[in-house]
Amino acid sequence: MNAQQKATLHKLGPLLALLLISSVLSVMSRDFLTVNNLLNVLRQVSINALIAFGMTFVILLGGIDLSVGAVLALSSVAIASMMAAGVDPILATLCGVLAGAALGAVNGLIISRGKVAPFIATLGTMTVFRGLALVASDGRPITGFNSDFFAMLGGGYIANLIPVPVVTTMLAFVALWFLLKKTVFGRHVYAVGGNEEASLISGVKVNSVKLWVYTLSGALSALAGVILTSRLNSAQPNAGMGYELDAIAAVVLGGTSLSGGRGWIIGTLIGAVLIGVLNNGLNLLSVSSFYQQVIKGSVILLAVLLDRSAKK
């Protein structure tokens, strides 16, 4: 086997794992392999997938974004407050996503201009954003939106079959894949993650690349927040806790290197679906939620360990 084939096989790893787990589940549960169930899985996956797409950019850059869950909550509260105050739902949704982008830009500025390590910077903003969400909502859920448009974003179907969040996620995926693979910006994300100094000397606008990547991560977290808020028909200031870990898990399962410079967004999509399938399957098999955590964590560790040994 030559290096090229090995690399291809290595890239196929996450997909093979997904197929393997799906096969096992379809044997063990008759309900798993049905169109309705699979579409349901994809709908559940969409929130984590959107956040994980942004996280892929951040991790390719060699960074990390711990604030995604807090950004989701704060922008969700912002949208709900606006709609409660009578703002047009479409406008409120747009403003919410822009607010998420602005929160991400704050991360980006602290990291690029302030030269703060991403882990520390986003740990700090995570706490600040979460606090602001609690302040703005007075710690209580905001409920009762009377908007068909907004309800459709999380709960609607296209052609009475495909859930709207799945379509949103796929559109985002295609756009982001294009951004990463076909544009100068995407190229620069890989370059800065691979070697920041060499990129700087080659004239790459390193700070601007960082700023935009964290802005993107913020916007995608807010978009995930839109879907969640619509699904629940309420904005919770405590929403999205621990989502950063699911997103990081999806990115890592997909084969993107935590040290930056190497990885691909298709892997992240597969990683997110893998986590979703696992959740769904364990529910169908009525595994206790305590054991579910043990199994999920073990699968992630196993995947990363296999990945390690394949690289040797």
Add this chain to the structure above:
Amino acid sequence: MLIQMQGINKAFGPVKVLEGVDFVLERGEIHALMGENGAGKSTLMKILTGIYPSDAGRIHVDGREVHIHSPKEAEALGIAIIHQELNLIPQLSVVENLFLGREKTRGGLLKSAEMHAQCLEFLALLGIHNIDPQQEAGTLSVGRQQMVEIAKALSLNAQVLIMDEPTAALSHKETEVLFTLMHDLKSRGVGIVYVSHRMEEIFQVCDRISVLRDGQFVGSRVIKETRFDEIVKMMVGREISDRYPSRSSTLGPVRFKVEGLCDTSTISDISFEIRQGEVLGVAGLMGAGRSEIAHTLFGLAARSAGNVWLDGQPIHCRSAIEAISHGIGYVTEDRKTQGLVLSLSVKENISLTKAPSHWGVVNSQAEDKNVSELIAKLSIRTRDADLEVKSLSGGNQQKVVFAKWLGIAPKVLFLDEPTRGVDVGGKAEIYHIINQLAASGVAILMISSELPEVLAMSDRILVMHQGNSAGIFDAKTASQESIMHAATGGQ
């Protein structure tokens, strides 16, 4: 015989890196191991130090057959290696690095005073008295870090010392110190394997030489009985007519002019001009401020005083982006940390400075065309432009860095140690590229520690001494001695 390696085979997948290689090292000799990049020198040494297992072949140490499975086992047999890439941990102190993994302890507590004293002894053996053992290793100059590594090998009581390009980062004086030390070790019966591309040094310091080519053993010679040309022929399998190809460029008007340049720390009052088609060499010892000139002019370090003109227009580059927009390129000193993004492909590295694009979307057809033109122009040997740049040999990696800057059609090019870690054949090719660039009107500033290279490649030579200019010499009339004299502060 101290070391005898017989019939060593090693393959990585389908690629045979070593085929039936023999190597013999005697006690008390300095044995040069030469070959072009990719000839298998490093792999052979990695097998000897237990980093790779060999596929076939036998190793004897002191006449006893051994199987070396790990660097630890090699160490126990008295085999130590000083790597080209420094292996010190920058955040730890000199003494902590020296005793890393074999700290002296009593009841689990460190015997700091004893280690401190021993560290001083080993440094004194190397003739170094002004390194504080408590200093962080990362704050030392590259040359000094290497000295610490050598001290570390000495402290292991090594009988076999493998040195991989040890002088690449050393100043002239440090090199002399190193050679004296090597002679001293030799007289004590230590066998030294000396891996280097610097032919002058090999003739100066080595007793024997073994040459590898394409993974095969070509032969051994006694240095005193062999000639330079013969070794080059053994290495490349053909004669290289010109080590330094001659250039016949006509100098145009002044392209780049610098007056009274100062940075905030090292250099002060540097003035020079470079004409179109001219190569201005920059010589000097380590730390004399050679690289700082390029750094400051390229906008990587702040300029505190001075004026710069490009084609008669005053310019002030505050960042690499500005410098590049003026048509200035910079082939940096260390290609692994500053020159290349090793995880990216050859193509992506080449177009890092300037990828053809429309509305931010890369035009892959135009990019492929640009890249393949540059690959052909610089004869970069790679199977595929999409291959990771990491998989290329040193010389070809360096050509990728050149290609990256050729992509911006530079008016001025700074070269910092353009042939460091590049083999003889690769060097000749890089010299050709430099000459071609000059002939096309590019003004070139070439910083180099190799005096023969500076003398042969430059039109004029700026000599630096402690951050100041010690004069600009005409390369036709200057000699190694006159430049060294100026570089060491002689008048």
